[in-house]
Amino acid sequence: MEKRITLTGKILIIVDQEDLLDLLVLICKQLMPWLKVLTAQSGRQGIDCAHKELPDVILLDTRMPDMNGYNACQWLRVHEDTKHIPIIMFTGVKADSQARVKAWESGADAFLSKPIDHVEMVAQVNAMLRMKKAEDQLRKDKETLKEKDLLLKEIHHRVKNNMAMVSSLLNIQNSYIKDKKARTALAESRTCINSIAMLHEKLYCSSDLVNIDFHDYIYDLANSLIISYSIPRDRIELIIDINDIYLGADAAIPLGLIITELVTNSLKYGFKNDEKLTITIRMELEDNHFHLTVGDSGPGIGENLDWENTETLGIRLVILLTEQLAGKIHLDRKNGTTFHITFSNEEKNKNKKMN
DSSP: OOOOOOOOEEEEEEOSOHHHHHHHHHHHHHHOTTEEEEEESSHHHHHHHHHHHOOSEEEEESOOSSSOHHHHHHHHHHSTTTTTSOEEEEESSTTOHHHHHHHHHHTOSEEEESSOOHHHHHHHHHHHHHHHHHHHHHHHHHHHHHHHHHHHHHHHHHHHHHHHHHHHHHHHHHTTOOOHHHHHHHHHHHHHHHHHHHHHHHHHHSSOSSEEEHHHHHHHHHHHHHHHTTOOGGGEEEEEEEOSOEEEHHHHHHHHHHHHHHHHHHHHHOOOTTOOEEEEEEEEEETTEEEEEEEESSSOOOTTOOGGGOOOHHHHHHHHHHHHTTOEEEEEOTTSEEEEEEEEOOGGGOOOOOO
16 A cells, blocks of 8 residues: 655745635645645735745745735745745746746746646645655755764864874883883884874865775875985885775775885885885776785895794784785785785775766
């Protein structure tokens, strides 16, 4: 059995002729008893009533003495609290096409011709009520979405600030530690925290609060690492090849940490005498899989080193984060050190091209 939609609300009838006004009120009360009927006998009275009562639909006559229906309609359309109210205008006889065109141009949503056909009138009023209800819900949904966006933006901002606070606390703690290994471990922890803080700052500043431009993020991240190690720019070449890849935080955070660890290793161990070091970061999407490459032109990792079972914290972290992405990692020891990481483009890690 088809479910019937129950329509409720208020209707404002703006007509100066008493006999026509009485007829319209009677039709509304008999055929649409669920509506509260409001009346006005001039354009100005109708505008005042519309502002005060905010009806769900307005029936408006075109011909009135102090302000005609066209001017009243235009006035209602330019004011914020009344511009979304559906307006049905009464025009002259059906052959009066000029009056109908003028009604449309004034902002009317529909029109009726005199003499009034009560069946057509009821149908049009119900249609306008359904339209008003749908538009009100759409505006409400947009406001809710806007509030959620603002809340998410505030969350990113607070996470970024909290991360910065933790980083500062670690820096203070580091100044009291004498053990060199412990100081190095704290410094590396700060680097990881800063990479996460940078991602949340990017999301906070972006119009897209869910996905991040991965190229911009990695470009800023890699350059901040170079600056933190006080390496002259003429001694290093940074190549970043990442195009049209937008990632959510679920993928961007572990990938940012992976790149942080690998680039940090390159900066610490990749220089050979006075030779210039080239660091390359590439990422592409192929066959529904992301392929990340991070490499350098340094001396490379020795063939005898079992890197997959090493006790080094940085490499262990890279392996664990790759597993978190359900990915695979491969080391190429030719011409320096190059790590290849592949993982699936799942829905939560879906890339998004900006229009």
